[in-house]
Amino acid sequence: MSDIKNILLCGVGGQGTILASKILSYALVAAGYDVKMSEIHGMSQRGGSVVTQVRYGKKVWSPIIGKGSADIILSFEAMEAARYLVNLKKDGHVVVNNYKMPTATTLSGEEKYPQDCIEQMGKVASVKVLNAADIAADLGSTKCMNVVLLGALVKLMDLESLAWDDAIAACVKPKFVELNKKALAAGMNAVS
Amino acid sequence: MKKLMTGNEAVARGAWEAGIRFASAYPGTPSTEILENVANYEDIYSEWAPNEKVALEAAIGASFAGGRSMAAMKHVGLNVAADPLFTSAYTGVNGGLMIVSADDPGLHSSQDEQDNRYYARAAKVGMLEPSNSQEAKDFVKVAMELSERYDMPILLRLTTRVCHSKSIVDLSVSRTEVPFVPYTKKDKFNPIPAISKKLHSKVEKNLRELERYSNESPLNYIEWNSKKIGVVSSGIAYQYAKEVYGDKASYLKLGFTFPMPIEKIREFASQVDELVVVEELEPVMENDIKAAGITCIGKDRIPREGELNPDILRKALINEENETISYDSSTVAKRPPVLCAGCPHRGLFYELNKKKDVVVVSDIGCYGLAPKDIAICMGGGFSVAHGAQKVFNMAKNGKRCVGVMGDSTFFHSGMTSMLEAVYNKSNVLLIVLDNRITAMTGHQQNPGTGYTLSNEPTNITDISEVASALGVKHIKTVNPLKLEDVRKALDWGLGFDDPALLITRWPCVLKKLSLADTDEFGNYKSVYTVDPDKCIGCKACIRTGCPAIEFHEDIKKATIDRSQCVGCSVCAQVCPKNAIAREVK
Numbered sequence: 067m068s069d070i071k072n073i074l075l076c077g078v079g080g081q082g083t084i085l086a087s088k089i090l091s092y093a094l095v096a097a098g099y100d101v102k103m104s105e106i107h108g109m110s111q112r113g114g115s116v117v118t119q120v121r122y123g124k125k126v127w128s129p130i131i132g133k134g135s136a137d138i139i140l141s142f143e144a145m146e147a148a149r150y151l152v153n154l155k156k157d158g159h160v161v162v163n164n165y166k167m168p169t170a171t172t173l174s175g176e177e178k179y180p181q182d183c184i185e186q187m188g189k190v191a192s193v194k195v196l197n198a199a200d201i202a203a204d205l206g207s208t209k210c211m212n213v214v215l216l217g218a219l220v221k222l223m224d225l226e227s228l229a230w231d232d233a234i235a236a237c238v239k240p241k242f243v244e245l246n247k248k249a250l251a252a253g254m255n256a257v258s
Numbered sequence: 259m260k261k262l263m264t265g266n267e268a269v270a271r272g273a274w275e276a277g278i279r280f281a282s283a284y285p286g287t288p289s290t291e292i293l294e295n296v297a298n299y300e301d302i303y304s305e306w307a308p309n310e311k312v313a314l315e316a317a318i319g320a321s322f323a324g325g326r327s328m329a330a331m332k333h334v335g336l337n338v339a340a341d342p343l344f345t346s347a348y349t350g351v352n353g354g355l356m357i358v359s360a361d362d363p364g365l366h367s368s369q370d371e372q373d374n375r376y377y378a379r380a381a382k383v384g385m386l387e388p389s390n391s392q393e394a395k396d397f398v399k400v401a402m403e404l405s406e407r408y409d410m411p412i413l414l415r416l417t418t419r420v421c422h423s424k425s426i427v428d429l430s431v432s433r434t435e436v437p438f439v440p441y442t443k444k445d446k447f448n449p450i451p452a453i454s455k456k457l458h459s460k461v462e463k464n465l466r467e468l469e470r471y472s473n474e475s476p477l478n479y480i481e482w483n484s485k486k487i488g489v490v491s492s493g494i495a496y497q498y499a500k501e502v503y504g505d506k507a508s509y510l511k512l513g514f515t516f517p518m519p520i521e522k523i524r525e526f527a528s529q530v531d532e533l534v535v536v537e538e539l540e541p542v543m544e545n546d547i548k549a550a551g552i553t554c555i556g557k558d559r560i561p562r563e564g565e566l567n568p569d570i571l572r573k574a575l576i577n578e579e580n581e582t583i584s585y586d587s588s589t590v591a592k593r594p595p596v597l598c599a600g601c602p603h604r605g606l607f608y609e610l611n612k613k614k615d616v617v618v619v620s621d622i623g624c625y626g627l628a629p630k631d632i633a634i635c636m637g638g639g640f641s642v643a644h645g646a647q648k649v650f651n652m653a654k655n656g657k658r659c660v661g662v663m664g665d666s667t668f669f670h671s672g673m674t675s676m677l678e679a680v681y682n683k684s685n686v687l688l689i690v691l692d693n694r695i696t697a698m699t700g701h702q703q704n705p706g707t708g709y710t711l712s713n714e715p716t717n718i719t720d721i722s723e724v725a726s727a728l729g730v731k732h733i734k735t736v737n738p739l740k741l742e743d744v745r746k747a748l749d750w751g752l753g754f755d756d757p758a759l760l761i762t763r764w765p766c767v768l769k770k771l772s773l774a775d776t777d778e779f780g781n782y783k784s785v786y787t788v789d790p791d792k793c794i795g796c797k798a799c800i801r802t803g804c805p806a807i808e809f810h811e812d813i814k815k816a817t818i819d820r821s822q823c824v825g826c827s828v829c830a831q832v833c834p835k836n837a838i839a840r841e842v843k
Contacts, residue, residue, distance in 0.1 A: 078593065095262050095426065102390075103262065104423035106366050113805050114595035127500040129390075129423035132569040134580030146593075151585045171809050174800055180589040190583050258364040 070132045072221065077142030077152050078167050079116050082212030085138075085237065087118040089246075090216060093225070093233035094122045104127040114147055114171070140219045142198075142212065143167050148183045151191065160193045161218045161257070163211070173230035192255050194218065201252050210242075210249035217253020226254065259298030263427045267331070267419040268391035269358060270295030271427065272398030277436030277749035278302055278328055279353070280320035283315040284670065285699040286332030287367040288421040289360035293330055294702075298712050301433060301754065303759055306702055306711045309636070309670040310335035310382070312360065314342045314357060321411075322447055323353040324438040326402050330358035333374050338671065340377070342413070347381045348457040349446050350464075352439045355404035357383075360416045363538045364565025364628075369635065371771040373539040378413050378516035382461050383414045384468050385516035386477070387493040390425045393513060399479065406439075408464045408471075415515075417493045417538065437821035443592050469517035477513030480526055484508065484754045488530030490523060490543060492552070494566075501568040502575060507534075518546045527552050534575065538566045593670030597627050600783075600824035602693050602764035603627075605738040606662075608828065609745050615657050616752075617650075619643035621672075623664040623689050623811070624698045624766075628803075630662075637671025639663035642681040643686045650683070660750055662689045666696035668702040668721060673728065679757045680729040687751040688730070688759045691738070693766040694775060701769060708774060738762035741831045767824055785841045790815050799829035799838060 073090070076082045087103060094101045099122040104115070119131045133152050139160045142148030149161040154160065162184055172179040180186070187193050196218055202211040213234070220226060234246045263271065269292050273281060277523050281304045283293040296304045307313035310331040320327035331339060336359045336395035341356065359377065362368040384404055388394040394416065401412040445453050446460075472478060487507035491499045501511065510526045512519065527533045537545045537557040544556035560566070561575045570576050597604055607628040610618060620630035621639040634642055643661030650657040661679070663672045668690050677687050696702040701707040705719040722733045732754055736747045744762070751758040765775050788799075795814030799807050806822035807829055809815075818829070818838070829837040 085757055088332075091262050091424065095260065100426065102423060102425045104419060106418065113593070113598070126425075127497045127823050129419060129425065129494075129497065130567055132567060132572070134582040144486050145590055146522050148585065148587070149590045150588065154583055156581055157581065162399055168805075168808055169591050170596045170803070170805060171594070173795075173805065174803075175792075175809060175811065177591045179591055183589065186589070187585065189583055195416040230344055255410075 070121055070126060072136045073120040073138050073140065073219065073223070074131055074136040074150055074153050075118040075120070075140045075142070076146045077116055078146065078191070079114050079118075081142040083116055083142055083208075086216040087120055088214040089230075089233045089237045090238055091120055093228040093230055096232060097228050100124060100126045101124045104129040115149060117150060124183060129245050130167070138219055138222055140215055142215060145180060145183050148180070148187055151187060154191055158191070159222050160187060160191050161215065161222065162187070162193060162195055163215055164195050164199045165199055177210065194222070196252070196253070196256055201256060202249060205248050206245060208246050213246045213249035214253040214256070217250040217255075218257045220250065221254040221257050259429045261429055262424045263391045263395075264291065264422055264424050265388065265391050265394040265416055266291035266422070267414070268395040268427050268573055269414070270299065271429070272395035273302060273328055274299040274433050275328050275431050276397070276399040276402045277434050278356075278398070278402070279325035280317060280327035281305070282307045282316045283330040284308070284310045284313055284335060284657070285702040286335050286360070287311075287699055288362060288418040289330050289332045289335070289358060290699045290702065291421070292358060292360075293711060297435040297695075304711055306704065308705055310339040313340060314339040314346075314551065317355060318342055318346050318349075318356075321351045321353045322441070324441045326354040326436055328358065331360070332360055332368065333361040333372050334368060334370065335634050336374055336377055338636070339396050342382075343377065343383070344381045344466055345449055346411050347383045348449050348454055348461055348462070349721060350457075351405050351411060352441065354405035355411040356398060356401040356405060356414055357411055358414045358416065360418070360421050361539075362418050364418065366418050369633070371539065371544060374413070374415055374538070375542040378415075379542075382465055383410050383413055384408065384514070385415055385822050386513060387415050387515045388420055388513065389493050389496045389511070390420070390429045392425065394420060397425055397477075402436075404468070404471070408468050408759050409460070410464055411806050414492070417494055421767060431750065465517055465817050466680070468499045469520070472514050472517050472519040473521045475514045475519070478519045478522055479511055481509040481511065485529055485530045488526055488533050489536055490526070490533065490537040490547070492543070493538065493597070495536045495538045497568055498568045502571045512543070515543070516619040518543060520546065520550045523547055524550065524552055527554070536560065536571065595627060596805050597803065599622065599765050599804050599822040602738045602762065602766065602768035602826075603691055604802055604804065604826070605741055605744055606689065606691065606762050607826050608832070609741055609748055610660060613748065617643075617646060617657050617659050619646060619659055619661045621663050621667055622698075623667055623691075625662060625664060636667055637663065639667070640672055640675035640686070640688050641678045643688070644682065644684040647684050647686045657686070658685070660687045661690060662691060664697070665690060665692040665706045665721065666702075667693065669705045669719065673724060676725060676730065676757070676759075677728050684757055685755045686757055687748070688757055690759065690761045692721060692761050694763075695766050695769045697768070699765040701766070708772065721761055722759070730757055730759045732758035733761070734759070735761040735763050738764050739826050739828060741828065767826070782825065785823045786818055786825055786827060786830055786838050787841045788816050789837045789839065792835045794835055794837070796834060798832045802828050802832060804829055
């Protein structure tokens with residue numbers, strides 16, 4: 067099973083994790099990999115935690131990633147990375163967006179948001195922090211934050227040679243293609 | 259051409275390839291996207307039905323008339339459709355008939371974890387269980403062929419992971435146009451007792467023949483590896499078993515799962531040292547296998563509750579666990595789904611929950627995320643409230659029941675629930691939360707919205723007219739975002755000795771407004787802000803539960819997230835210091 071790569075994308079409903087995973091899986095399929103991708107929706111539009119799992123390799127069986135087996139966790143929100151850290155391989159990477167979203171329970175004061183979660187994760191795992199919202203804003207729109215984050219993943223997973231331009235063209239509206247290409251490149255640069 | 263597709267997309271593609279002409283469904287996670295995708299194929303007539311029973315009855319009619327047809331629903335939806343399911347097993351079909359049941363192990367968005375493989379056994383119909391998207395597509399064609407050959411509806415049972423995970427599907431086959439089966443009047447379409455007696459014999463005979471098919475079917479195949487362990491599995495559980503055992507076990511993979519291929523299992527079992535049945539939820543296959551006198555391992559090791567995954571199987575079967583990074587996960591805050599910022603339900607529930615001695619009886623929809631006392635099932639809001647009210651009246655405890663349900667739920671099964679309260683003279687307040695769409699499942703049209711599944715304009719069924727026709731004498735409509743109006747309306751509604759109906763009418767904040775919506779509701783969206791000088795930190799706004807409002811304990815002030823606020827103004831109305839106001843540009 068060692069040739070199978072496992073990617074876990076997580077965030078909060080509405081952050082664009084689904085588009086990022088769509089571009090990713092499109093490029094992987096085009097490159098000839100067997101790909102399985104799992105996402106659970108239903109409650110996701112209502113501010114809940116969302117997770118998408120992508121597995122690729124020669125032959126993939128389970129569409130879900132087990133504990134301790136993700137090569138990379140790409141988190142669109144700071145604390146969500148910590149929620150899924152149990153899925154990370156010992157030598158895996160966490161790419162985390164430096165962006166904190168309160169939850170219903172932290173808003174009401176029922177519990178506290180762990181402000182130091184990125185620091186704490188850094189003590190036990192390889193963590194790369196991205197200010198994806200700032201990078202995206204510099205490119206002209208915070209809306210491409212998700213593709214900036216995807217760029218970082220592409221770099222860390224050594225997937226630069228895949229046909230990303232085609233994948234972006236296939237998954238986003240024509241007028242946003244150029245923006246997203248720049249966003250992907252910016253994300254790759256941010257971790258090189 | 260190869261494409262990554264969800265199981266739901268693949269079922270829709272399969273329906274198109276298999277020459278299905280008629281498809282009906284009521285939305286329900288995880289099944290909703292099946293019909294949404296079927297609607298993209300113009301060769302298939304597709305529709306949202308008011309509920310699952312109606313959807314299946316319509317599909318049965320289409321089948322009798324000679325067209326290949328299907329109905330799709332979530333697992334609990336099949337409970338609603340169980341009546342026509344059981345009888346259609348007797349009548350059989352004319353054009354092929356497939357019923358899709360999308361089960362939800364792990365309760366990702368359901369109220370129970372029922373295992374609908376029991377329905378195939380109880381109703382005596384054949385069942386197919388795909389384990390990935392390619393099979394989800396291919397099995398539709400098999401379902402049509404078997405349905406026509408064995409004269410019975412076929413259940414296609416999916417689970418959330420099959421519905422919502424994507425895998426590669428070969429799209430090189432296109433649609434086969436299947437001619438209409440000529441309609442002639444037949445006894446079997448009219449199951450009166452004398453005819454049904456004969457039909458029952460036919461059902462038993464067809465099932466015996468179908469068991470022979472099951473033993474010979476290429477959908478039930480063996481993969482030989484090590485003979486120490488032999489795994490019998492189906493659906494997504496098969497993929498997990500492959501993940502855990504790899505080539506250290508042999509597999510009997512079942513795609514056609516009822517009737518079970520008992521002879522093939524017996525033969526397989528005789529060649530392996532240990533037989534392991536890997537299945538999610540109930541020991542359905544295990545019981546059939548054990549009943550046939552075959553020894554196996556199953557639910558004594560593998561849990562019957564919750565969704566399976568490779569980790570659970572690995573621990574249960576080979577007692578191994580992956581190494582993980584240690585991290586104190588207790589510091590991670592919960593992130594439960596909540597009513598959206600600007601949700602029209604917020605205003606109603608804010609006022610309703612202030613009422614003393616009121617028992618809120620809700621049911622299934624976004625409003626289930628709001629505070630409530632009781633909920634059972636779709637459409638149960640009014641009838642459960644009625645029953646509870648009768649007993650509260652006997653107990654003389656002064657409690658008043660308020661039944662709440664959404665517009666789509668009202669059309670689904672709330673109309674009969676309302677009639678129960680009217681007919682049997684209940685002093686309940688009934689509330690329909692009319693947000694102009696079926697919101698929870700991602701915005702499907704319903705009989706009150708004015709559009710069909712394919713977005714064609716259609717008749718609008720008016721909730722107050724329906725209620726009036728059912729005999730409700732007191733009916734009022736309010737804007738749920740106007741708290742004072744809501745307060746007065748609740749007092750009004752609780753002041754009667756017979757059922758009163760309050761309709762809260764405002765569109766879901768996420769709804770793409772139709773022209774009629776824009777005419778009625780206008781463009782109300784704006785942003786509200788908190789004046790920090792006026793804010794006294796009383797948290798009244800926080801108690802509305804709006805996710806756009808944050809309270810800062812350090813400075814004892816609230817702020818509003820501009821990117822989330824839509825200007826519903828509920829927080830401004832509850833602020834005792836008028837510290838919250840519409841932002842002036």
